[in-house]
Amino acid sequence: MTDPLDPRPEDLKQRVWESIQRDELPPRDDRGRMRVVMNNLVLHLHPSKVAKASLKFTYTWGLGGLALLLVMLLSLTGVMLMFVYTPSPDTAYQDMLSLQTEIRFGQFIRNVHHWSGNLLVIVAFLHMLRVFFTGGFRTPREFNWILGLSLLLLVIAANFTGYLLPWDQLAYWAVTVGSSLLSFVPLIGEGLRNFLLGGPEVSAATLTNFYGLHVAIIPLTLMGVISFHIWRVRKDGLSIPHRLDGSIDGATGHQIEKVTTLPHLVSRELAFALVMTGAILLWSVWVDAPLETAANPDHSPNPAKAAWYFMGLQELLLHFHPVFGAIVIPLLGLGMLAFLPYQRFDLSAEGVWFRSQKGRWMAYVGAITGIVGVPLLVLLDEYYLDLPGTFPNLPTAISNGWIPLAALLLMLITYYDGMKRFFKASACETRQSVFVLLVMSFIVLTVIGVAFRGEGMTLMAPWEVQ
Amino acid sequence: MTDRVHVENTVSRRDFLKIAWGAAGALALVEAAGVGLSFFAPRIVEGEFGGGFEAGLVDSFPVGSVTPFTQGRFYLVRMSDGGFLALYRKCTHLGCAVPWNPAEGRFVCPCHASAFERDGTVINPPAPRPLDRFVVTIEDGMVKVDTGKAISRDKTSADDLVYAGGVA
Numbered sequence A: 001m002t003d004p005l006d007p008r009p010e011d012l013k014q015r016v017w018e019s020i021q022r023d024e025l026p027p028r029d030d031r032g033r034m035r036v037v038m039n040n041l042v043l044h045l046h047p048s049k050v051a052k053a054s055l056k057f058t059y060t061w062g063l064g065g066l067a068l069l070l071v072m073l074l075s076l077t078g079v080m081l082m083f084v085y086t087p088s089p090d091t092a093y094q095d096m097l098s099l100q101t102e103i104r105f106g107q108f109i110r111n112v113h114h115w116s117g118n119l120l121v122i123v124a125f126l127h128m129l130r131v132f133f134t135g136g137f138r139t140p141r142e143f144n145w146i147l148g149l150s151l152l153l154l155v156i157a158a159n160f161t162g163y164l165l166p167w168d169q170l171a172y173w174a175v176t177v178g179s180s181l182l183s184f185v186p187l188i189g190e191g192l193r194n195f196l197l198g199g200p201e202v203s204a205a206t207l208t209n210f211y212g213l214h215v216a217i218i219p220l221t222l223m224g225v226i227s228f229h230i231w232r233v234r235k236d237g238l239s240i241p242h243r244l245d246g247s248i249d250g251a252t253g254h255q256i257e258k259v260t261t262l263p264h265l266v267s268r269e270l271a272f273a274l275v276m277t278g279a280i281l282l283w284s285v286w287v288d289a290p291l292e293t294a295a296n297p298d299h300s301p302n303p304a305k306a307a308w309y310f311m312g313l314q315e316l317l318l319h320f321h322p323v324f325g326a327i328v329i330p331l332l333g334l335g336m337l338a339f340l341p342y343q344r345f346d347l348s349a350e351g352v353w354f355r356s357q358k359g360r361w362m363a364y365v366g367a368i369t370g371i372v373g374v375p376l377l378v379l380l381d382e383y384y385l386d387l388p389g390t391f392p393n394l395p396t397a398i399s400n401g402w403i404p405l406a407a408l409l410l411m412l413i414t415y416y417d418g419m420k421r422f423f424k425a426s427a428c429e430t431r432q433s434v435f436v437l438l439v440m441s442f443i444v445l446t447v448i449g450v451a452f453r454g455e456g457m458t459l460m461a462p463w464e465v466q
Numbered sequence B: 001m002t003d004r005v006h007v008e009n010t011v012s013r014r015d016f017l018k019i020a021w022g023a024a025g026a027l028a029l030v031e032a033a034g035v036g037l038s039f040f041a042p043r044i045v046e047g048e049f050g051g052g053f054e055a056g057l058v059d060s061f062p063v064g065s066v067t068p069f070t071q072g073r074f075y076l077v078r079m080s081d082g083g084f085l086a087l088y089r090k091c092t093h094l095g096c097a098v099p100w101n102p103a104e105g106r107f108v109c110p111c112h113a114s115a116f117e118r119d120g121t122v123i124n125p126p127a128p129r130p131l132d133r134f135v136v137t138i139e140d141g142m143v144k145v146d147t148g149k150a151i152s153r154d155k156t157s158a159d160d161l162v163y164a165g166g167v168a
């Protein structure tokens, strides 16, 4: 018999369950489903209803969700690794060896952490490209694009600080080379680098600093910004995919049809997360994370390469004065990315892949220009051009900095103007073409750095690079 | 009328408090930043790289020799005129350890192939400037090198050399 003043059920098991889960499970109708999403700590990051069209997999490719999954896998395996690793030059490398030989599943857990971390860089980058090409950064999502950019930087910082922890030759010299980029910041660069490294060279103090950054500061910041990012996606709503003719993709007509998040979105997310987790675990069973000989500060390996996601920068550095290769050009690129959502945007292009049919053709032209043009420029500079030698009286910051930079910018402006006239295109379509050209150039530079640079950083065929 | 002019020229109590709170907040931020910066500042350990080194007696370094000091991370160079120079072995490009190549008589960086003369002058970019140097002093025939602060330079100069007799 129930007390009219206390409507709780008498059955203890049911009372305990209801004290944990506020809503009836399984929910009986759509209202119940929406309430579950709203009342659940994790699920409430989602809105209770979503546009049916946005669920289409080939619109988002699940990339944002995949990035989140990777962050979760990284947190789990990262905390496990913390229990068997001591960040000191005397022990770090030994701990890596015992992970490989003594600790059960040690190699496997390290592999999952290593591959998830590297994959996250790629996935965050691809997610950014997807958002760009579908115009997902347009009002009211400008600031979420900025949050996304800071996530990309945080992901790279996490990877970079983690790179040092194994304390092998790869780690030591990649961090030496990578952190030296900082010292070319005018005036404060040297101080900044000393501060980060805890001294003039990579040392025990550096390992302590990087460990603190890698396991505490960066992950906490990352999680904070991710929550903010996903909350904004919920508030702004995901952009709606459209076909070239302006109709909503995956729906008839222009009416936005909504469905409940549970089960339509949640079930898709779970299925995708399971498949991807399976794929990553399988990959980690077969492919081991690299480990070289223990770090030796007296001997730089030849070639000493930065981490692969810095290879594009390192390649730039071989052609430009360091201030330009390491600071000016990357900052210009970042500034352009940050400014992007605040520029005029064709309203009709939101949610349309590559803006329009014309936009698609122009994107192809941009990609091909990058694939053909960048290797040509690299070869030109490697074998024919010697700017510092041509202008021996100028400081190298001008002969190998301002002059080539001005030449490149001039080429870009000519490209922009020529494309716009030739295709009679809008600024928005032309900007996309320039974006494709620049992204493709960066990718080509990275590939050249990874696969075509061998001993002494000279150009050679990929099979000659060891 | 005079009243209004009076009001425009003074700060209201509300504004004064706003400004005061703002200033106090800014000061607190600066203080917190100061504490953070000093707390995390690099710590120098005595006796390791970063301290002073007694390299050896003047006569133990033949003219024209290049002697590596692994602990101190420098090369003690004795030029053909007898002058001493301590070169930091860190490449001025991206910081690799530059080995001395006795066969070629120059320093060649393994990382991106920068090459330097015996006195640190750049022969081959991408290194943007000569190898950094450390201060060398000679007391009672003993050559001492202070690795506390690497001195960066845009050009090598004869003034960088130190001689046993004080002057050349």
Ligand code: HEM
Binding pocket: A060, A062, A063, A064, A065, A067, A068, A071, A124, A125, A127, A128, A131, A134, A135, A136, A137, A141, A144, A145, A146, A147, A148, A149, A151, A152, A155, A226, A229, A230, A233, A237, A238, A239
């Ligand atoms: C750790 C990294 C990141 C995580 C975990 C993350 C997570 C997500 C998720 C779950 C979504 C929902 C839709 C989707 O999956 O595409 C999303 C959307 C979005 N993301 Fe990210 N993201 C990350 C990095 C970035 C980056 C690097 C950018 C761009 C610079 C970015 C910009 C955006 C924007 C503007 C949206 C809204 C897109 C639309 O409405 O079409 N995010 N993000």
Ligand code: FES
Binding pocket: B091, B092, B093, B094, B095, B096, B109, B110, B111, B112, B113, B114, B126, B127
């Ligand atoms: S670090 Fe020596 S050439 Fe690049």
